[in-house]
Amino acid sequence: MSERFEPVIIGFTCNWCSYRAADMAGMGRIQYAPNVRLIRLMCSGRLDPTFVIKAFAGGADGVLVSGCHPGDCHYIEQNYKAMRRFYLLRKLLAQMGIEPARLKLLWASAAEGQLFAEEVTKFTEEVRALGPLNWNPEAALLSEQVLYRQPAEVAA
Amino acid sequence: MSKERIGVYICHCGSNIAGTVDVVEVARWAGETLKERGVVVSRDYKFMCSSLGQELIQKDIKEQGLTRVVVAACSPHLHEQTFRNACKEGGLNPYLCELVSIREQCSWIHSDKAVGTEKAKAIVSGGVEKVIWNEPLEPLRVPINPVTLVVGGGIAGIQAALEIANSGYPVIMVEREPSIGGHMAQFDKTFPTLDCAACILTPRMVEVGSHPNVKLFSYAEVTNVSGYVGNFQVTIKQKARSVNTELCTGCGICQEKCPKKVVDPVFEAGLGYRKAIYTPFPQAVPKYPVIDRENCTYFLKGTCRACEKFCPTGAIDFTQQDEYFTFDVGQIIIATGWDLFDARRIPQYGYGRLANVFTSLEFERLSNAAGPTGGKIVLRDGVTVPKSVAIIHCVGSRDRNYNPYCSAICCMQSLKFAHIVRERTGAEVYNFYLEMRTPAKGYEEFYQRVLEEGTHFIRGKVAEITDAARYPGEEGKIIIQVENTLIGKQMRVPVDMVILSAALEPRRDFKEVARLFGISCSEEGWLIERHPKLDPVATMTEGIYIAGCAQGPKDIPASVAQGAAAAARVVGKIQQKEILMEPIRASIDQDKCSGCRICNNLCPFNAISFIEERMVSEVNPALCQGCGTCVAACPAGAISGTVFSDQAILAQLDGLLLKNVKVLDFTPA
Structure with missing residues (x-):
């Protein structure tokens, strides 16, 4: 039996729109690809590019960044800052040898559960077609050293 | 590794989660595999949000000395507060509790139990990693300004404003039109009791206009909103009335003397005229008229000034400018109402082409005793009384080409029209309906009454409304082409007059309104409530509430109930004197x-x-x-940033990717 590749996708969502869109999709019992695991941020502007690199380094095959539609940001205009970072980050990923298509930006309002579900399924198929990322473990280790911010006081 | 003592609680939510996630296995897995990460207790329970579930957490905090709690259940938007409070009661700082969603984001969207269980494990693992980094926090306390802004002076806004003002708190009301009253002021009768709309509405309008706690801005708009709950700053643009309201007595002489007649597209729905200086209707609140500068002869040609000449108090002021006022308000209620579906968008129904096809709002004005015909139901020529009238339901609603939703009021409105037409003209009335929807108190009884009055009901979606006669007896008539789906036959019904029960649509400028106030609207454009069942008047933005048709199509009783509900929420907040805010800073x-x-x-x-x-x-x-x-x-x-620190997010990421788990144990024991 040939196993189908199941990509792991990390989704960064905005508390005000896309996280609620995911809630809406759930409430509507809309079935979509189970491959995405969401992290809730207060705003897509909170997305530190480190998070994305770290996700890839940690084993994610794709990363979804989603926020409010341009002009609808709960914090006035911070989604534009996310958008700026997104385009720069895609270029950076290409330079690092990662297909830029593994990073997706999605605008989804709190009402767009259907859209959110469809786009997640579509993105999952796109990443599936790209295959596993297989980030070089040594490179990953190196990147972790570079990118990990040292916690001031590790509680753990 | 971790010094924390973490409790993990997996909710079954009846079968909502347990149906597609093996909750027992997730709890076992978390207890064993995440032991290294500090998990000391891992349980599953039927309903974590029940008081027994909450007591379970509290008991463990006390007996097991938990320092962190992770609950895997529904969305944090539903029950985060519940579990935070439970932890607080148990003696743990509420911010040391993390709620992760395995319902909306897992069990409800998958049907494969094995897949759902694995995903739930990853989500729980992410929550455990994040909660380690959570810090004990105290909510911020902000004093609340007792002034409330009510946007929109229809019946919902009026009700909200009066409830708040009568509780002794100040209200600022902003209305775009020259008078408050909204659409209800245009109606003649209200279903199902057939009360005269003006008789029940105008006393309320007067009360708003004269209430010592209400500051009313009509012919005004909100142009800017900043700040946050308890401390909003709003800018109101008072459009130039060209009338000094301190001098004007509302005597109406200016309107009498003004020589310029203009079709009134708003209040009279295009059926009647008003003057260039006008109040929309005689009982308008406030009573001061406005000059419509686009149509006033003086503003167009520089001569006339008849109103100024005849005004006994010298109140006319052609030089008035738009004025901007800024106010500090604590909370905002948005009750901006609805617009009527443009029936021209359905060309086969002939509106705008066939003279005697009317919209529902036009018919309201036609049947209104204070309307352009004095309440006489006549054709567009102004004299002929129709002998047969067709009323078409669901025009532009329940139609995937236009609006998929039900406009909620059209069935009852159409029944009301049928009753009024038969009562006043004795004409034959044909109602073309898809389904009859009469769900509220007294509505079904009203339907039965109209049935007994002899109105014809034909079940079927009208295909075409035309004046092209094909058979004898159709000449000079408007013909309704429809399939009567109860007998499965095509029918042609010739009538003199057609009333289109057009859909209620969101205000055309809903996008700007949503953007201005920082709230969201649905795909159709209705403003979104915080929870469709349990929180129908609050919005996602603290301190901003919605009422009436701005939230979705509804009838007058429902709008009033929502206006009052929003007011109750506002007053409750004001009485707390300060607001607790999330310490996310x-x-x-x-x-x-x-x-x-x-x-x-x-x-x-x-x-x-x-x-x-x-x-x-x-x-x-x-x-x-x-x-x-x-x-x-x-x-x-x-x-x-508190709550969402870099460490917490990166830790959650590690958890979701299961990097924290040393031995990847995915097979059920």
Whole structure:
């Protein structure tokens, strides 16, 4: 039996729109690809590019960044800052040898559960077609050293 | 590894979660595999949100000495507060509790139990990693301004304003039109009791206009909103009335003397005329007229000034300018109402082409005793009384080409029309309906009454409304082509007059309104409530409430109920005197800050300022809204955000990717 590749996708969502869109999709019992695991941020502007690199380094095959539609940001205009970072980050990923298509930006309002579900399924198929990322473990280790911010006081 | 003692609780939510996630296995897995990460208790329970479920957590906090709690259940938007409170009751700081969603984001969207279980494990693992980094916090306390802004002076806004004002708190009401009253003021009768709309509405309008606690701005709009719950600043644009309201007595002589007649597209729905200086209707509140500068002869040609000549108090002021006022308000109620579907969008129904096809609002004016015909139901020629009338339901609603939703009021409105037509003209009335929807108190009884009055009901979606006669007896008539789906036959019904029960649609400028107030609207454009069942008047934005048709199509009783409900929420908040706010704020470590000032320009709330003496930036916690953009942008890593710190997010990421789990144990034991 040939196993189908199941990509792991990390989704960064905005508390005000896309996280609620995911809630809406759930409430509507809309079935979509189970491959995405969401992290809730207060705003897509909170997305530190480190998070994305770290996700890839940690084993994610794709990363979804989603926020409010341009002009609808709960914090006035911070989604534009996310958008700026997104385009720069895609270029950076290409330079690092990662297909830029593994990073997706999605605008989804709190009402767009259907859209959110469809786009997640579509993105999952796109990443599936790209295959596993297989980030070089040594490179990953190196990147972790570079990118990990040292916690001031590790509680753990 | 972790010094924390973490309790993990997996909710079954009846079968909502347990149906597609093996909750027992997830709890077992978390207890065994995440032991290294500090999990000391891992349980599953039927309903974690029940009082027994909450007591379970509290008992464990006390007996097991838990220092962190992770609940895997529904969305944090539903029950985060519930579990935080439970932890607080149990003696744990509420912010040391993390709720992760395995219902909306897992069990409800998958049908494969094995897949769902694996995903739930990853989500729980992410929650455990994040909660380690959660810090004990205290909610911020902000004093609340007792002034409330009510946007929209229809029946929902009026009800809300009166409830608040009568509780002794100040209200500012803003209405776009020259008078409050909204659509209800246009109606003649209201279903199902057939009360005269004006008789029940105008006393309320007068009360708003004269209430010592209400400051009314009509012919005005809100142009800017800033701030946050308890402390909003709003800017109101008072459009130039060209009438000095301090001198005007509302005597109406100016309207009598004004020589310029204009079709009134708003209040009279295009059926009647008003003057260039006007109040929309005689009982208008406030009583002061406005000059429509686009149509006033003086403004167009520079001569006339008849109103000025005849005004006994010298109140006409052609030089008046738009004025802007800024107010501090604590909370806002949005009751902006609806617009009528443009029936021209359905060309086969002939509206705008066939003279005697009317919209529902036109018919309201036609049947209104104060309307252009004095309540006489006549054809567009103004004299002929129709002998047969067709009323078409669901025009532009329940139609995938236009609006998929039900407009909620059309069935009852159409029944009301049928009753009025038969009562006043004795004409034959044909109602073309898809389904009859009469769900509220007294509605079905009214339907039975109209049935007994002899109105014809034909079940079927009208295909075409035409004046092209094909058979004898159709000449000079309007013919309704329809399939009667109860007998499965095509029919042609010739009538003299057609009334289209057009859909209720969101206000055309819903997008600007949503943007201005920072709230969201559905795909159709209705403003979204916080929860469709349990929180129908609050919005996702603290301190902003919605009422009436701005939230969705509804009838007058429902609008009134919502207006009152919104007011109750507002008054409840005011009485608390202060508001507890989520302590999600950014702060800058001044030892790490290099003074690069990148963050200064990123903040849309101007919460970050640069301190010249020390060459570092500082966050004003009263202005910070906690979006975290500066945290993400700081190149020195000097800014940290509470609740969503870098460490917490990166830890959650590790957890979701199961990097924290040493032995990848995925097979059920």
